[in-house]
Amino acid sequence: MPEGAQGRERPRPVPPARVPSPREAYRVALVVPRRGPAGMFGPSCRAAAHLAAEEVDAAGGVAGRPVHLVEVDAGAPPAEVARTVSALVDRGEVDAVAGWHLSSVRQAVAPAVAGRVPYVYATAYEGGEVGDGVVCTGELPGEQVVSALRFLRREFGWRRWLVVGDDYVWPRATARDTARVLAADGIVLQEPAWVPLGCSDDAVWDRVVTDVGRHAARRPAPDGVLMLLVGSDGVRFNRVFHAAGLDDRLVRFSPFMDETMLLGGGPGTARGLFASAGWFAGLASASALEFSAGFARQYERLVGVDGLAVPSPGTMAESTYLGLRLLAEVGRRTVPGPRDVDAARSSWAWDTPHGTVRLDAGRAHHRVHLAVATGAEFEVLADVTTGPRA
Structure with missing residues (x-):
């Protein structure tokens, strides 16, 4: 055994590429x-x-x-x-x-x-x-984000949301466009905090969560955090948010959250976390x-x-x-x-x-569900579909 190899995890064999038998694929x-x-x-x-x-x-x-x-x-x-x-x-x-x-x-x-x-x-x-x-x-945000936040206001009265998002086109455009639409419903997206995509600097995440905590202490207090974070960035935020005890005071909602991220966050980090999407494994x-x-x-x-x-x-x-x-x-x-x-x-x-999806003038219309995290799984709470239904 080569020096230093003891205790290393043996690499898994990579399965052969899926090559079809006919010449024309x-x-x-x-x-x-x-x-x-x-x-x-x-x-x-x-x-x-x-x-x-x-x-x-x-x-x-x-x-x-x-x-x-x-x-x-x-x-x-x-x-x-x-x-x-x-x-x-x-x-x-x-x-x-x-x-x-x-x-x-x-x-x-x-x-x-x-x-x-x-x-x-x-x-x-x-x-x-x-x-x-x-x-x-x-x-699209109109079906996935707007409909979910309207539901959360109607059912729970939550209408003030702090925005924490990755600094690239999808989070910024989603926050801008949904804020404009939701203003007519009295739902406010406020104090956006933008984080470099793929940020691994603990100091940055500590600073973001500290700012969230400061806003949570103000009056009127926000009701929750709109998370527009990708993958490992969402996992990092959830861990620091939980460690700071903010899940006692604020809920979180994400249109970009799945069971993989829940597993990555670990025990306790999903308390008070909601998500919307066409698909959840709990359907x-x-x-x-x-x-x-x-x-x-x-x-x-x-x-x-x-x-x-x-x-x-x-x-x-x-x-x-x-x-x-x-x-x-x-x-x-x-x-x-x-x-x-x-x-x-x-x-x-x-x-x-998750049902029939329709394309109409370049827009995909899905049946959209709102779910709440329960440990490492999502429990679907409601169908919040708007617009043309499947």
């Missing part, structure tokens, strides 16, 4: 994070994508072609991700781009592939993307249970669990799955190109584990 650049603040979602997104590919192949593939996933790390700097994806398109190595990743990555990738191959952006986002051949399948419909079972099978095959329980599929995983299923739906009869995706963006509907 439908090749999709799967853009999901494997590092950075959103890297914690990577294993679940990969498992969900491979489940979608398996199901599409079992149903006849994309226009008869089996799906082959070409994985790209969306946790790299956005410009680097765009160069990688663009090079794959230039070399004719992929027929489409899809996946779950941050808006900063989408803003770099979309112009690099616009009009060349279809691009399915499968993430809740701030809205406004109109790139040629780009379709966004995630929840009990037949389609939700079927998806969860398939996800568990793929996760164990791809990631391995070493005797531990497979994690619940979070909203990031389910979003990845439904994005790939849309691509296959559009390609039932012919290999989809950018024009086909543009047509689907104008008007389309397809079934997902």
Whole structure:
């Protein structure tokens, strides 16, 4: 045994890439994070994508072609991700781009592939993307944030929210646009604190939480914190927030929170934490249970669990799955190109584990649920869907 190797964890074998047997495959650049603040979602997104590919192949593939996933790390700097994806398109190595990743990555990738191959952006986002051949399948703030905060005011009287968010396009645009809409309801978003994306400086998080505590001591006091934080940033905030005892005084709400983040936070950090999304693993419909079972099978095959329980599929995983299923739906009869995706963006509907999702004039309409954290799981409290219903 080499010196210093004793006690090291043996690396897990990496399963071989999923290579279809026919020569002609439908090749999709799967853009999901494997590092950075959103890297914690990577294993679940990969498992969900491979489940979608398996199901599409079992149903006849994309226009008869089996799906082959070409994985790209969306946790790299956005410009680097765009160069990688663009090079794959230039070399004719992929027929489409899809996946779950941050808006900063989408803003770099979309112009690099616009009009060349279809691009399915499968993430809740701030809205406004109109790139040629780009379709966004995630929840929009009006359905996901506005409807949830209106529900929380109506049911509990909470109307004053401090904003803590990562400093990039999605949190800033979401806070700005929702504040304008919610003002008519007497709901106030105040004192925004912006944190560098992927911040690992404990002093920064201590300072943010100290500021939150100072605002909580004022009158009128805020009712809660609107968290617009990604992955490990949300986990860090929850830990420091709990350690400061602020969960005795303020609730938290996030439109960007899943079971993976609850597990990462550890015991006690989820007290008084609410979230909204189209999907939660606690949904009990037949389609939700079927998806969860398939996800568990793929996760164990791809990631391995070493005797531990497979994690619940979070909203990031389910979003990845439904994005790939849309691509296959559009390609039932012919290999989809950018024009086909543009047509689907104008008007389309397809079934997902959380119900039918409809595209209308570039906007994806979901059935949105509000949930409260209970330990490492979410308990769905209500359907807060607004607008066109599934």
